[in-house]
């Protein structure tokens with residue numbers, strides 16, 4: 001088994017402040033981390049749930065993949081981040097199992113993680129992110 005934990009559930013939203021406020025009020029969740037990831041054109045807020053996170057994502061520019069996803073499908077579940085020990089090895093194993101990689105090599109994610117995305121096509125419709133802490 002190459003997965004160690006669910007790292008995060010990512011939810012794409014239009015109004016980050018409103019979403020953070022809602023999750024805080026509804027769940028009593030607390031903000032653990034906040035970051036603008038320029039490369040991906042997103043701002044994210046991580047709310048801690050045990051050892052995992054709810055990741056609220058909003059686009060910072062119109063050409064960001066998250067902006068396009070919201071335009072196409074509206075707000076909602078965007079991807080699942082699975083925590084792995086070794087992102088490169090996990091990516092290799094997934095590709096060998098038939099996954100279609102978006103990132104062919106692991107790259108830098110938010111909060112200093114190493115990540116790689118797997119295309120929903122070939123993964124039963126779910127966008128997958130492998131996350132190595």
Ligand code: CO
Pocket residue numbers: 008010055079081129
């Ligand atoms: Co993510």
